[in-house]
Amino acid sequence: MKLGRIHAVAVSVLFLTFTAIAQDDLGKQLAKVAGQNAVSYVSPLLSGLGADLNSGLYHSADLHEILGFDVGVKLSAVTPKDEDKVFDFVLPDHITYSGVTLQAGIDYDKVITGSPTALGEKSGREVKVKSTSSFVPLRGQTIFTTPQGFNLKGVPLIVPQAAVGLPLGFEVIGRFIPTTTVPPSSYGDPVGKVSFVGFGVRHSIDQYIPLCPIDIAVHFMTQKLTISDNDDNKILSGSGIAYGAEVSKSLAVLTLYGGFQIEKSSWNIEPYRFSDPSTNTTVTLDGFSVDGKNTSRFHAGVRLLLLFVNIHADYSFAKQPVITAGVGITFR
Numbered sequence: 018m019k020l021g022r023i024h025a026v027a028v029s030v031l032f033l034t035f036t037a038i039a040q041d042d043l044g045k046q047l048a049k050v051a052g053q054n055a056v057s058y059v060s061p062l063l064s065g066l067g068a069d070l071n072s073g074l075y076h077s078a079d080l081h082e083i084l085g086f087d088v089g090v091k092l093s094a095v096t097p098k099d100e101d102k103v104f105d106f107v108l109p110d111h112i113t114y115s116g117v118t119l120q121a122g123i124d125y126d127k128v129i130t131g132s133p134t135a136l137g138e139k140s141g142r143e144v145k146v147k148s149t150s151s152f153v154p155l156r157g158q159t160i161f162t163t164p165q166g167f168n169l170k171g172v173p174l175i176v177p178q179a180a181v182g183l184p185l186g187f188e189v190i191g192r193f194i195p196t197t198t199v200p201p202s203s204y205g206d207p208v209g210k211v212s213f214v215g216f217g218v219r220h221s222i223d224q225y226i227p228l229c230p231i232d233i234a235v236h237f238m239t240q241k242l243t244i245s246d247n248d249d250n251k252i253l254s255g256s257g258i259a260y261g262a263e264v265s266k267s268l269a270v271l272t273l274y275g276g277f278q279i280e281k282s283s284w285n286i287e288p289y290r291f292s293d294p295s296t297n298t299t300v301t302l303d304g305f306s307v308d309g310k311n312t313s314r315f316h317a318g319v320r321l322l323l324l325f326v327n328i329h330a331d332y333s334f335a336k337q338p339v340i341t342a343g344v345g346i347t348f349r
Contacts, residue, residue, distance in 0.1 A: 089345015
């Protein structure tokens with residue numbers, strides 16, 4: 018599997034997830050939200066991506082010998098829960114509409130329950146003037162629509178990964194996609210740019226335990242992903258950090274593995290334009306940060322090694338469970 022092909026596959030699937038972000042779609046929806054509404058709207062999507070980012074770091078605790086290596090791709094996916102698809106949208110105390118200042122609780126509802134997050138359905142909730150409003154001509158009119166979601170059944174992320182064995186029981190891990198411009202199709206215009214880099218190190222622990230019947234290792238990983246538009250204006254950046262311990266046991270061509278990991282992910286939304294319904298004006302808001310839900314996880318998986326080809330899959334038990342699968346070439 019050539020590294021260039023791995024990059025192409027990884028970038029393509031990254032953009033299946035990030036097309037809405039790299040294009041104006043998410044920007045148009047963010048233009049409707051500010052403050053806690055903005056955080057509540059994008060958090061489920063970004064938290065899911067952060068959980069993906071910290072997944073698939075290994076498929077065995079048996080580290081490579083010196084200059085032994087493997088290279089492949091990892092696909093991770095979080096399946097959203099129902100509560101991740103909706104939130105309570107809180108409207109301002111006043112909205113200016115058709116030259117009239119309307120008041121929350123009297124002319125329209127202050128809180129709109131069931132408004133979709135970025136993962137939710139592709140239709141926002143309409144805010145209508147109440148039938149009891151004193152502004153009779155406006156009764157029943159839609160004065161605002163909450164942002165729509167993108168109806169995502171899952172939050173996938175695919176990344177290329179390579180690992181190389183070093184002396185003294187160490188192994189280095191690398192994840193890398195150079196800054197790449199990718200169109201949505203062979204005939205479309207570019208939708209933006211993505212760059213991704215990750216670095217990690219693992220160390221064998223069972224080498225210090227005589228006659229240890231299982232393989233034991235520890236790991237540390239740090240990563241960063243950036244999405245920009247075609248003018249190199251950063252739209253979104255995310256980072257992940259993870260460290261933990263793993264064990265494995267090989268049984269002929271099968272390897273059972275599992276472990277525990279402590280982790281963190283965070284995402285930064287850059288400054289964006291916001292259409293303020295309270296004043297009927299557009300302003301530029303400062304960006305904001307979102308932290309992922311997962312702070313730790315247990316995971317278990319199985320690997321099938323056929324000559325030089327390894328196929329593996331695991332499941333992570335965490336606040337946001339993650340399913341990960343991978344395929345690659347291994348030389349011990």
